[in-house]
Amino acid sequence: MYIAVPAEILGIILPLLLGVAFLVLAERKVMAFVQRRKGPDVVGSFGLLQPLADGSKLILKEPISPSSANFSLFRMAPVATFMLSLVAWAVVPFDYGMVLSDLNIGLLYLFAISSLGVYGIITAGRSSNSKYAFLGALRSAAQMVSYEVSIGLILITVLICVGPRNSSEIVMAQKQIWSGIPLFPVLVMFFISRLAETNRAPFDLPEAEAESVAGYNVEYSSMGSALFFLGEYANMILMGLCTSLSPGGWPPILDLPIFQKIPGSIRFSIKVILFLFLYIWVRAAFPRYRYDQLMGLGRKVFLPLSLARVVPVSGVLVTFQWLP
Amino acid sequence: MTEAMIRKKPGMVSVKDMPVLQDGPPPGGFAPVRYARRIPNTGPSATAIFLAAFGAFSWGMYQVGQGNKIRRALKEEKYAARRAILPVLQAEEDERFVKEWKKYLEYEAEVMKDVPGWKVGESVYHSGRWVPPSTGELRLMFGDLVACGRLSVVMKSSVLRSATFLVICLFCWLTNK
Numbered sequence: 001m002y003i004a005v006p007a008e009i010l011g012i013i014l015p016l017l018l019g020v021a022f023l024v025l026a027e028r029k030v031m032a033f034v035q036r037r038k039g040p041d042v043v044g045s046f047g048l049l050q051p052l053a054d055g056s057k058l059i060l061k062e063p064i065s066p067s068s069a070n071f072s073l074f075r076m077a078p079v080a081t082f083m084l085s086l087v088a089w090a091v092v093p094f095d096y097g098m099v100l101s102d103l104n105i106g107l108l109y110l111f112a113i114s115s116l117g118v119y120g121i122i123t124a125g126r127s128s129n130s131k132y133a134f135l136g137a138l139r140s141a142a143q144m145v146s147y148e149v150s151i152g153l154i155l156i157t158v159l160i161c162v163g164p165r166n167s168s169e170i171v172m173a174q175k176q177i178w179s180g181i182p183l184f185p186v187l188v189m190f191f192i193s194r195l196a197e198t199n200r201a202p203f204d205l206p207e208a209e210a211e212s213v214a215g216y217n218v219e220y221s222s223m224g225s226a227l228f229f230l231g232e233y234a235n236m237i238l239m240g241l242c243t244s245l246s247p248g249g250w251p252p253i254l255d256l257p258i259f260q261k262i263p264g265s266i267r268f269s270i271k272v273i274l275f276l277f278l279y280i281w282v283r284a285a286f287p288r289y290r291y292d293q294l295m296g297l298g299r300k301v302f303l304p305l306s307l308a309r310v311v312p313v314s315g316v317l318v319t320f321q322w323l324p
Numbered sequence: 325m326t327e328a329m330i331r332k333k334p335g336m337v338s339v340k341d342m343p344v345l346q347d348g349p350p351p352g353g354f355a356p357v358r359y360a361r362r363i364p365n366t367g368p369s370a371t372a373i374f375l376a377a378f379g380a381f382s383w384g385m386y387q388v389g390q391g392n393k394i395r396r397a398l399k400e401e402k403y404a405a406r407r408a409i410l411p412v413l414q415a416e417e418d419e420r421f422v423k424e425w426k427k428y429l430e431y432e433a434e435v436m437k438d439v440p441g442w443k444v445g446e447s448v449y450h451s452g453r454w455v456p457p458s459t460g461e462l463r464l465m466f467g468d469l470v471a472c473g474r475l476s477v478v479m480k481s482s483v484l485r486s487a488t489f490l491v492i493c494l495f496c497w498l499t500n501k
Contacts, residue, residue: 161388322389
């Protein structure tokens with residue numbers, strides 16, 4: 001038992017890191033194809049060795065740290081962000097019984113980890129000892145916190161339908177019907193809130209290049225910024241995963257025998273990949289929100305809407321005694 | 325050097341006489357480019373979208389309700405099975421505890437046999453009720469579980485449970501809290 005657990009951990013982390021590396025490449029290539037050009041395709045065939053080249057470059061380059069930065073916090077912040085995005089994968093169910101740790105409060109754990117992610121960003125901004133980084137970090141943190149509220153409310157809506165917070169059970173409850181169908185508007189809201197939560201796609205003003213000089217990670221170079229971006233992409237995969245927990249994790253679409261033959265984890269990965277593609281598509285397609293528009297959207301639109309969704313869902317379930 | 329090799333014309337004396345390479349339109353000009361906006365304004369009306377969403381919501385919630393009923397029945401079955409075997413498990417634990425308690429009483433008698441006026445096994449409390457021992461010596465140990473063949477329990481994480489805690493654990497396990 002004690003030997004199996006590190007093997008399970010490695011079995012999750014190694015593919016995840018590989019996935020993150022290739023997600024960077026996939027994003028560049030998908031965005032390029034949306035914009036009618038080809039992405040990186042020089043390094044390997046179809047650019048498949050590009051992540052390797054990028055990774056080696058970032059590792060081998062000299063890390064420059066500002067002299068007046070608070071050194072230990074400065075070094076710790078990207079590590080903390082990266083570690084948090086990896087740690088959240090412990091409660092993700094890949095197949096029946098394939099969870100690293102089947103916590104009974106799995107969903108609450110995920111939510112707590114994403115709340116802790118804010119600390120990493122604030123630490124990075126504050127310890128860089130630079131006005132721009134600090135402001136960028138504050139804006140980013142404020143955005144993350146606002147959208148976390150709406151994420152929490154939407155998760156409550158899903159939990160009311162599904163019952164306990166055990167992550168495996170949430171997926172098993174999708175067997176009858178995908179939660180995404182009755183809660184389809186909720187799914188859309190969840191998707192958008194997740195985009196905003198990870199400072200991604202149309203909501204990435206705090207880390208846009210032209211504004212605020214790349215935000216909170218302006219003072220980081222090579223490995224530091226590499227860790228930040230790895231953490232952000234790992235977070236993104238996690239978000240894609242959460243969004244795919246709602247429309248059904250591993251039970252197949254239809255109960256056909258051909259779908260039963262494909263292992264559950266592969267069906268799950270396909271769903272996650274679909275959502276990641278949607279993320280990249282959204283990034284390529286829409287212009288960026290201005291910061292006040294972004295915060296207004298979070299507080300004035302998503303928060304009331306997600307609150308409003310809780311009411312009919314819970315009302316219907318209580319009225320007809322359909323509670324889990 | 326290579327440009328000169330590609331673009332040279334015969335009889336060229338110096339690079340300054342290279343033929344000019346111009347990037348221009350193809351012969352016949354470019355194809356016409358559509359620059360007018362064409363944003364379609366068709367599609368389902370607001371009522372249609374609202375009704376579709378409402379229909380999906382109702383049907384979906386109905387299905388969720390059915391699924392929840394099935395899950396509730398499954399959970400009830402699981403709890404009923406656990407309730408059914410609870411007396412057997414408690415009886416086994418009681419047997420083991422009685423054996424350990426007897427061993428403990430014998431040990432106490434042997435240790436305190438020279439002390440005058442010592443009643444073996446006498447309760448140290450004044451309430452007159454049975455109070456289980458507060459030390460951990462009589463707890464369910466690793467070896468006990470292996471001995472009674474409960475290897476599956478051994479392989480799980482929680483091994484040390486005392487007899488008093490067993491009831492609490494069973495209660496929580498029954499109701500799956």
